[in-house]
Amino acid sequence: MKNSDKPYVILNAAMTVDGKIASKTGNSQISCDRDLDRVHRLRSEVDGIMIGIETVLADDSELTVRRVKGENPIRIVIDSKGRTPSDARVLDDSAPTIIGSSELIKDRDKKRLQSLNAEVIITGEETVDLSSLLQILKKEKGMNKLLLEGGSTLNWSMMKEGLVDEIRIAIHPTIIGGKDAKTLVDGEGMEKIRNGIKLSLMNTEKVGKDIVLTYEWGNQDND
Numbered sequence: 001m002k003n004s005d006k007p008y009v010i011l012n013a014a015m016t017v018d019g020k021i022a023s024k025t026g027n028s029q030i031s032c033d034r035d036l037d038r039v040h041r042l043r044s045e046v047d048g049i050m051i052g053i054e055t056v057l058a059d060d061s062e063l064t065v066r067r068v069k070g071e072n073p074i075r076i077v078i079d080s081k082g083r084t085p086s087d088a089r090v091l092d093d094s095a096p097t098i099i100g101s102s103e104l105i106k107d108r109d110k111k112r113l114q115s116l117n118a119e120v121i122i123t124g125e126e127t128v129d130l131s132s133l134l135q136i137l138k139k140e141k142g143m144n145k146l147l148l149e150g151g152s153t154l155n156w157s158m159m160k161e162g163l164v165d166e167i168r169i170a171i172h173p174t175i176i177g178g179k180d181a182k183t184l185v186d187g188e189g190m191e192k193i194r195n196g197i198k199l200s201l202m203n204t205e206k207v208g209k210d211i212v213l214t215y216e217w218g219n220q221d222n223d
C-alpha cells in the first residue's frame with residue numbers, strides 16, 4: 001500500500017520511565033495535567049482517534065476534545081467480535097463512532113451497535129484487517145490524519161504492519177514495575193534487536209513534569 005492510500009498515523013501514548021502504559025491492575029492515568037492539555041490539542045488536530053477494544057473495556061474513555069477548544073474527531077474502535085458495551089462512553093452522541101470489526105461479529109451485535117448510531121465496518125476474517133480499514137477510512141471517509149491511542153496489542157499490530165508514521169511518547173517520571181503491566185508495544189515481539197523497527201528522533205520537549213519524545217518512522221542505523 002502506498003502511504004498516500006492511508007491516513008497519516010500518529011501513535012501517542014503516556015509511559016512511565018520503565019516503559020509501562022498501565023499498571024498491573026490496568027490503571028493508566030499517567031500523564032501530568034500539561035500533557036493532558038497537549039493530548040487534547042492533538043485530538044483537535046486529527047480526523048479520527050483509533051483505540052483497541054481492551055482499552056475501551058479498561059478505561060471507558062470518551063475520546064473527545066475537552067481541555068482545549070476544538071472539534072471532536074471520529075472515534076474508531078478496533079473490535080473484531082463487537083464486544084463494545086452499549087453503555088460505553090465511546091458510543092455517546094458527542095462524536096460519530098466507527099467500529100472496525102471482522103467477520104466474527106455476530107449479526108445481533110452488529111445490529112446492536114448500529115442501533116446506537118455506530119457505523120460497523122468489516123475487514124478481516126478473525127481479526128480486523130487494519131491496512132484495509134485504513135484505506136477505507138482514507139478513501140471513503142476522507143480521513144487524512146489519525147491518532148492511534150493504543151493499547152499495547154493494537155500498537156504492536158499497527159507498528160508491525162508499517163502503518164504508523166509518527167510516535168509521540170510522554171514519559172512521566174515514575175516507575176511502577178510489574179511483569180504483567182502493559183508496555184508501549186506488546187504483541188509477539190521481535191527475536192533480535194536488529195529486527196526492531198527503526199525510528200528517527202525528531203523532537204524532545206519538556207511538557208510540565210513529562211518529557212515528550214517525537215519519532216518518525218525511519219531507517220536510522222543502530223549504533
Ligand SMILES: NC(=O)c1ccc[n+]([C@@H]2O[C@H](COP(=O)([O-])OP(=O)(O)OC[C@H]3O[C@@H](n4cnc5c(N)ncnc54)[C@H](OP(=O)(O)O)[C@@H]3O)[C@@H](O)[C@H]2O)c1
Nearest residue numbers: 013014021022028052054055080128150151152153154157
Ligand atoms: N498510557 C496510555 O497512553 C494508554 C493508552 C491506551 C491504552 N492504555 C492501556 O492499555 C491497556 C489495553 O491494551 P491491550 O493491549 O490489552 O489492548 P488493546 O490494544 O486496547 O486492544 C487489543 C484488542 O483489539 C482487538 N483487535 C482486533 N483486531 C486487531 C488487530 N488486527 N490487531 C490488534 N488488536 C486487534 C483484539 O480483541 P478482539 O479479538 O476481541 O477484537 C485485541 O485483543 C489498558 O490497560 C489501557 O489502560 C494505555
